[in-house]
Amino acid sequence: MAKPTGFMEYEREVPADRAPQERVSNWLEFHLHFPDEKLVQQSARCMDCGIPFCHTGELISGMASGCPVNNLIPEFNDLIYRGLWRQALDRLLKTNNFPEFTGRVCPAPCEGSCT
Numbered sequence: 001m002a003k004p005t006g007f008m009e010y011e012r013e014v015p016a017d018r019a020p021q022e023r024v025s026n027w028l029e030f031h032l033h034f035p036d037e038k039l040v041q042q043s044a045r046c047m048d049c050g051i052p053f054c055h056t057g058e059l060i061s062g063m064a065s066g067c068p069v070n071n072l073i074p075e076f077n078d079l080i081y082r083g084l085w086r087q088a089l090d091r092l093l094k095t096n097n098f099p100e101f102t103g104r105v106c107p108a109p110c111e112g113s114c115t
Contacts, residue, residue, distance in 0.1 A: 001074070002081035006044030012111075013042060029104070039080060046077035046114075054110035065113045069096045073110045 003009070017023075018030045034042070054073040056066035067073060071092055079088035092099040 001048040002046050002078045003044035004047060006041075006081075007047055010041055010045050012045065013038070031104075040083065043077040043080040046074050046081075048074035048078065049114075053113040056113070064109045067110045069102065071095050071099075071110070 013034075015034055016032045018028070018032060023030045052072075052074055053066050055070055057068045057070045058065050072095065076088050076091050079085075079091055089099065092103075096102055
């Protein structure tokens, strides 16, 4: 588990987007990236609740719930929280051959299924 009280200490934050006027002039990514320190803080919010719907990748009443590629989100978050970036990548590669692509376009259904 990342930080047992992290979900109470840190509000959920999402990266800002580049302004539309700027985005239409090029093909660069429009989501800005958090610095590593902010990623660690946000990963501390995962409490590995014991009911990890976040990585089930199931359809419930026709709606996606959890990670469709079955990434083990609590394990990944814990590794990020502890600064074990290489091990976090290795964890993702066990269930997803292309995390560098899917991570950029993922709509994060794991967050919506978080209890």
